[in-house]
Amino acid sequence: MGASGVGAFSDQVIQKGATGDDVVELQARMQYNGYYDGTIDGVFGWQTYWSVREFQENFGLEVDGLVGQSMKQMLEKATEYDKEFVHRMLREGRQFTHYGGVDKQLQKGSKGSKGSKQQPSEGKQQRTPSPEKEGRDESRGEKRPVEQEEVQPAPQQEPGEVPPDPVQQPQVNDETPSPEEEQPVPQDDEVNIEKAINVPEGYSDNDIRIMAQAVYGEARGEPYVGQVAVAAVILNRIQSPTFPNTPSGVIFEPRAFTAVADGQIWMDPDETARKAVLDAINGQDPSGYALYYFNPQTATSGWIWTRPQIKQIGKHIFCK
Numbered sequence: 001m002g003a004s005g006v007g008a009f010s011d012q013v014i015q016k017g018a019t020g021d022d023v024v025e026l027q028a029r030m031q032y033n034g035y036y037d038g039t040i041d042g043v044f045g046w047q048t049y050w051s052v053r054e055f056q057e058n059f060g061l062e063v064d065g066l067v068g069q070s071m072k073q074m075l076e077k078a079t080e081y082d083k084e085f086v087h088r089m090l091r092e093g094r095q096f097t098h099y100g101g102v103d104k105q106l107q108k109g110s111k112g113s114k115g116s117k118q119q120p121s122e123g124k125q126q127r128t129p130s131p132e133k134e135g136r137d138e139s140r141g142e143k144r145p146v147e148q149e150e151v152q153p154a155p156q157q158e159p160g161e162v163p164p165d166p167v168q169q170p171q172v173n174d175e176t177p178s179p180e181e182e183q184p185v186p187q188d189d190e191v192n193i194e195k196a197i198n199v200p201e202g203y204s205d206n207d208i209r210i211m212a213q214a215v216y217g218e219a220r221g222e223p224y225v226g227q228v229a230v231a232a233v234i235l236n237r238i239q240s241p242t243f244p245n246t247p248s249g250v251i252f253e254p255r256a257f258t259a260v261a262d263g264q265i266w267m268d269p270d271e272t273a274r275k276a277v278l279d280a281i282n283g284q285d286p287s288g289y290a291l292y293y294f295n296p297q298t299a300t301s302g303w304i305w306t307r308p309q310i311k312q313i314g315k316h317i318f319c320k
Contacts, residue, residue, distance in 0.1 A: 008076055008083075010204070013248035014067035017213075017268075018044040018206040026067055028086050029079040030055065040086065066252075203281060207247045209269075211277045214251045216269035217259025219316070226314040227273060229287040231280035233318070236291055243291075287311075290318035 014022050023042045030036035036051040049065045056063045061071055211234055219230045237243035237250045244250050251257055251265070259265045287293065288310040295315050299305070307319035 008081060009072045011246060012204055012206050013252065014044060014206060015210065016044050016049045016065060017209050020205050022206070024086060025081055025083070029075045029081050032079040208274065208277055210251055211247050212269035212274040213265050213267065214257060214259055215276050216273035217264035217267055218257060220273065222314040222316065224272065224276065225286045226316060227276035228279050228284050229313050229318060230293065231277045232285040232287045233290050233293055235280055236289055240291060286313060287318040290320060292319040293317060
């Protein structure tokens with residue numbers, strides 16, 4: 001049973017492009033059970049994405065790269081997570097790729113050093129696979145894009161030779177400062193991870209990102225006021241008891257948005273889409289408190305025409 005128990009993650013769906021504490025916890029837990037050998041940095045990039053897909057495939061989950069409640073609960077049951085330890089290591093500027101499986105004094109990694117990125121496979125060898133992971137198909141590795149840092153060749157070993165323990169290297173590093181030279185650790189609780197700028201209170205980086213993706217996928221060809229209106233519809237649904245109460249829940253509700261159905265939700269949004277989301281969160285609603293919108297030239301649902309129409313902005317008609 002995981003040390004942190006149920007509810008360690010937030011309720012948000014974690015996806016590629018997300019940053020913050022949820023991603024730190026995801027990377028640490030994935031690293032703990034051997035599915036992720038990158039740096040714990042709180043940024044959901046391609047390496048984290050493909051590690052998530054591998055975990056999902058091996059544990060019988062839907063393979064979509066999205067970390068929802070089912071995968072979070074499975075990770076919480078299968079791993080332990082010491083939040084205070086991980087965040088303290090990040091505050092100290094340490095970059096480690098071997099969380100879990102060895103004594104914490106040996107997990108810390110070099111302060112400010114990225115060298116540990118070159119030894120992910122060695123750190124992985126020290127962990128004992130859980131019963132669920134026996135029989136994993138390691139040949140799937142060829143399907144995963146490899147980042148530049150991972151292309152380092154493994155050192156040649158003679159038969160029977162025991163590889164050096166990478167996590168013990170910081171103990172003999174001549175550059176490791178003595179106690180009197182140790183730099184003071186910042187006393188604030190902020191972690192050294194990427195943060196979004198100007199994110200309104202009550203919304204996470206992930207919330208802003210997924211809403212911007214939805215606006216970009218649905219309305220990037222519309223005038224700016226139309227993009228704000230689409231973002232406002234998402235927020236209006238969150239506030240309505242008829243719909244889910246989170247951005248991800250609203251956007252990924254079945255058949256709710258065309259951009260999800262046709263895959264355009266995964267396009268990288270531009271700054272205009274992000275700004276439209278922030279303006280809507282800050283109170284702008286050109287839609288007139290609409291809960292629906294549609295393009296009359298492409299709509300195939302007869303039901304949408306029965307909704308009371310409020311106004312038309314660009315190609316979209318907004319409805320109650």
